[in-house]
Every structure is written in structure tokens, then in C-alpha cells.
Amino acid sequence: MIRRIVAILAIVALAGALVLAFLDDATHKPVAPQGDMLGTESGEPFSSYVGRADRSLADADQSAYALITFAQPLTPAEAESVLTGIGRVNAMIVALASPFALPEPIAGETRADVFQRELDRIADSLAGVGDVPVPERIDAVVVRDTGDVLRAVAGAPEIAAVEVLPPDAAWGRFGVRPVDVTGG
Template structure:
């Protein structure tokens, strides 16, 4: 009987220890404090007026949402985003933004965008172009992107915003 009680106590202690270890190893929650993109009540004109002041040429690098006037081909999107030092994600219509790497080897950004579209198509979501992208760039590069053909708007976050800690809502100018 003593052996059974001792064994039961050992099992209870081990289970309690594992439970406490699991609580201690839980990741910190990520809070979505910052937001890129249109608010549900925004018209395209209101959105443009609201985000116009978010770009300053002397600003340090920050994440920004680049929105196109209409769905852009992978080549046209890559050309418009050429001034950006880093493209972190692309935005397709009606699906969550997709994180993308920078090109390697003989690839260019259009190849990376097309590859991500093929991955999306494998899950049944065919897309032939993008409606936006999240870039990481200083204010001077963001201002140049804002002037590129086919770009509807560029909205920058504060420089202290961290990847994964902000929400992204698509912008539909029409």
C-alpha cells in the first residue's frame, strides 16, 4: 500500500512539474496595436487623406503598406516596388497577406511573387496579380514608391513598429 501511495505521489508531482513547465514556456502574446490599410468606414478618398502625412522623406526605415490602383501583374508590382530595400509581404485580393523572402540566385521579385501565387493556387486560391505589398524602407524610398505608376497609396507605420505586431487590411481603391 505504501508503494502505491508513493507511486501516486510521484506521478502527481511529475504531472504538476510538467504543467508548471508548460506555463513558464508559454510565448508572450503579440498585440496588434498598429494597423495598416483601410478602416471599414473609409472611402478611398478618406483613406488617401488620412495616410498622406504618414510619409516623410527624412523618416527612418519603417514598415509601410503599398496599395495599387488595381490588381497588378507580378512584373508591374515588382517594378513599382523597386525603390524598396525590402518587400516583406504581398497582398492578394481576398486572402491574408503572404510573407515573402527577397529573391536569391537568378530570381527577381516578380519570380518570388509568382511562386507565392503558385503556392496559393495549390490550396485552391488562384491569383494572377497582387493588390499591395508590405515593404520596409526609409521615408525617401517610400516617397519614390508613392510616385510610381500604378501606386494608389503608401501608408507608413511608426519606425518602432515590429514585424508581426501590426494588422494589415487590404485597400481597394474602387
């Protein structure tokens, strides 16, 4: 009889622990950005954004995250060529979608291969959805490097803007808003 009571109490305790774990907010909600944002503000014309981005780039003196927006969408090979010298490409942006996180290339692979693999993955996820256009080009990237390297890349004609976050910004703790290079 005592064994049955102990077994029932153990089952009730286990069930209670499972219910509490299921209701815990830390397991359900993503961590909110901590206030840092990249990209255009609501209603901000592109020309104003470029001025703000240029000021952030001029002030960059340490390694930091930055949004590099291309003047026009680039193929993976073109994007790799423009980003030569960048230490880390963390994400790519296609059209006005949220950033797609990227790994570093593995041995025998180029950054263009990484870009193409992600574009292929996006295309596969859109297969059978209907008349949804499949992206083939990259509009922007989120990178991390020093101010000097970012300024060197910003001089390329393929670059529309480079906006730099403060050096203490942490990956996954800042937001990225879309940048429309045709706006204003």
C-alpha cells in the first residue's frame, strides 16, 4: 500500500514539474532586442538613412556589427567579391525579409558557396507555394569587422550604405530593419 502511495506521489510530482516547465516563459519567447537597431527608421527617406549610416561608419573605431546594403541586389559571386577582406559575414538579407543567419565557409568552400546554399534553401522552402518569386540575389549583409575594414568596403561602387552599431552590441540582441535603396 505504501509503495502505491509513493508511486502516485512521484507521478503527481513529475506531472507538476512538467506543467511548470511547459509554462516557463524562458522556453517559449525569443530574447527581445536590447535597443540597438540597424536599418531605416519608420518613414525615414533613404537619403537621410545614408547620412546617419555614414556618421556611424565615420565614428567606428573598434570591431562592431554593421549592415552593408548593396546599391542593387548582387549574385553570390558578386557579393563575395565586394566583401573580400570582411572578417565575418553573420547574415544575408534578401528583398525586405528578415536576415538569414549564415555560417562561415568550411574548408574547400567559398563565401559565395555559403550564400548560394542559403538561397537554394530558401528556394526549396518556397517550392509549391504558388507564384512566389524565388530570390536569386542578395540585397544586404550583416557583418562584423573593424571600422577601417568597413570603411574600405564602403568605398566600393556596389555599396549603397554601411551602418555600424556600437562595439558593445551583441549578436542576436539587436534588430535589423529593411532598407529600401529606392526610397527617397
